[in-house]
Amino acid sequence: MSELRLPELDPTSDRPVFKQIADHLRAAIDRKDLSPGERLPSESQLISHYDVARMTVRHALQILQSEGLTVAEHGKGVFVRSRPPVRRLASDRFARHHREEGKAAFIAEAEGAGVKPSVDSIEITESEPSPDVAAKLNLSGEDRVVVRARRYLLNGHPVETATSYIPASIAKESQIMEPNSGPGGIYARLEELGHRLDHFTEEIRARMPLRDESRALKLAPGVPVFHLVRTAYDQAGRPVEVCDTIMSSDAYVLSYELPAR
Structure with missing residues (x-):
């Protein structure tokens, strides 16, 4: 997480925590802080940064995958999906x-x-x-x-x-x-x-x-x-x-x- 700077959660927001995390990661992809083919922070890193449960992080990552922004590779992690070549x-x-x-x-x-x-x-x-x-x-x-x-x-x-x-x-x-x-x-x-x-x-x-x-x-x-x-x-x-x-x-x-x- 030292290379990728993600915001902190907003405790005053009525937006669910897992959606806030997805928003942060989506914005990093849009800004190209996370480039096509680059690995996202691991579940453990996200859990540590946001101080949340593992299922909360997984729900956030599932949102990005359902939007076609990321792809999960078994045993390797979650990666930013390559853009149209x-x-x-x-x-x-x-x-x-x-x-x-x-x-x-x-x-x-x-x-x-x-x-x-x-x-x-x-x-x-x-x-x-x-x-x-x-x-x-x-x-x-x-x-x-x-x-x-x-x-x-x-x-x-x-x-x-x-x-x-x-x-x-x-x-x-x-x-x-x-x-x-x-x-x-x-x-x-x-x-x-x-x-x-x-x-x-x-x-x-x-x-x-x-x-x-x-x-x-x-x-x-x-x-x-x-x-x-x-x-x-x-x-x-x-x-x-x-x-x-x-x-x-x-x-x-x-x-x-x-x-x-």
């Missing part, structure tokens, strides 16, 4: 020059952040689309889609799952059906197939993860996800892909540049 630039991530350089959007972003990207758990199937996907792709009742489901990792840690739905009439018998879709990813393949991309629409909402999502992304308690649904359109105005993405909120900053006209 990747800035997802909406105005640049699907720029054609990335595809021409042989880089899919995820790879380009990760390399820009200085972290190592990888992809695993790739599954490719053909199926009937859900009513929502069929509507977004303007498909009729008998049309089918190629489904590409995969998980993205940064420095070996899972941060995102994505499932793409492409009309089978476009993707079937192309490299889109292969686990390795080739340089530039599936968008480069779509353009090679004659569907030069024109624009994308995205719908994003934040929510708490489902159990399977928490397991797939190895999320700590209290960490929400971004649920993003993107539709890609070619120059003829045809929707050629719907991508349903679940992103760990502590892995990304979503950055947008919007015109003022």
